[in-house]
Amino acid sequence: MSDNAVVRRDAGDGIEVFTLRRAPANALGLPIIDGMNAALDASEAKVVVVSSEIPGFFAAGADIKHMSAIDAKSFTEYGDRLRGVLDRLASADRISIAAVDGLALGGGLELAMACTLRVGSSSAKFGLPEVKLGLIPGAGGTQRLPRLVGRGRALDIMLTARQVPAEEAHAIGLIDRLVAAGTAEKAALELGRELARLSLPAQQAVIRTVDAAFDLPLEQGFRFEVAQEQELFESGEAREGITAFLEKRPPDFA
Numbered sequence: 001m002s003d004n005a006v007v008r009r010d011a012g013d014g015i016e017v018f019t020l021r022r023a024p025a026n027a028l029g030l031p032i033i034d035g036m037n038a039a040l041d042a043s044e045a046k047v048v049v050v051s052s053e054i055p056g057f058f059a060a061g062a063d064i065k066h067m068s069a070i071d072a073k074s075f076t077e078y079g080d081r082l083r084g085v086l087d088r089l090a091s092a093d094r095i096s097i098a099a100v101d102g103l104a105l106g107g108g109l110e111l112a113m114a115c116t117l118r119v120g121s122s123s124a125k126f127g128l129p130e131v132k133l134g135l136i137p138g139a140g141g142t143q144r145l146p147r148l149v150g151r152g153r154a155l156d157i158m159l160t161a162r163q164v165p166a167e168e169a170h171a172i173g174l175i176d177r178l179v180a181a182g183t184a185e186k187a188a189l190e191l192g193r194e195l196a197r198l199s200l201p202a203q204q205a206v207i208r209t210v211d212a213a214f215d216l217p218l219e220q221g222f223r224f225e226v227a228q229e230q231e232l233f234e235s236g237e238a239r240e241g242i243t244a245f246l247e248k249r250p251p252d253f254a
Helices: 030-042 064-068 072-090 107-114 141-149 151-160 166-172 184-196 200-215 218-235 238-246
Strands: 007-012 015-020 047-052 057-059 095-100 103-105 117-121 125-127 177-179
Touching: 007 030, 015 030, 015 184, 030 072, 047 057, 047 184, 057 095, 057 107, 064 072, 072 107, 095 107, 095 184, 103 107, 107 125, 107 141, 117 166, 117 184, 125 166, 141 151, 166 177, 177 184, 200 218, 218 238
Parallel strands: 015 047, 047 095, 057 103, 095 117, 103 125, 117 177
Antiparallel strands: 007 015
C-alpha cells in the first residue's frame, strides 16, 4: 500500500486500486491531482481501478473554492494540471476502470470518462453542471461525452446541467456495467482481475483501433486495424497465445 493524504494506492492480484479520500466530496483540486500523479508514477499494474471512500461521492467536481481565489493565469495552470492527469489516466499504457457509487459530477464525471471502462452502482448519478457556473466542462468532457453517448444526448446532459440516474447512464452507454448499490468497487475489482489475465498489448491495440473508428474514414480504419494485427503477430504476445491454445493451457502473458 502506498498511502497519500487524499489518494491511496493498493496493489494486489495484478491490479491496483486508487482510492480517492478527500472529504467532504473528493473535489478535484491540487491535492487529488498531485495524489493521482504520484499513484500513476508508482503504478506497475496492467489494470487500475479508481474508487472512492467518501460516502455518497465518487467525485463532486473541480475545486470551486480554489477557482474562486485565483486569477486567469492560475486558472489556466489549474486546468492544464487537471487535464494532464486525466490524459495520463486515459492513455493506453494500462486499462483503467472507474468504480462509481454516489455522485460523479463535473470533473468527477470527466475523471470517470477518462477511464477505459466505467462500473456504476444503482445509487450513482452523473452530470456535467458547469453551465450553472457560466463555464463548460473543460477537462475533456465536451469531447469524451459525445463519443460515449452521441451528440444529442451529450448536449441534453450538458445544456440542462441535469443529473443522470444510473439506469439511464447504463442505457445510453455512459457507464458500461450497472450493479447493485454499494457494489461498484467489488464489481470493478472482479472485472479488473479478469482483464489482468489477458494480453495487455492486444488490449491496447483494441483500444487504439476502436478509438480510430471515431477519427478515421472507414477504409483508413480497416488499414489501421490490419497494421495493428500484424504488429501483434510479429512483436506482441500472439505467439504465446496461439501456442497456449494449441497446447491446451492458459497463456503466460507478461
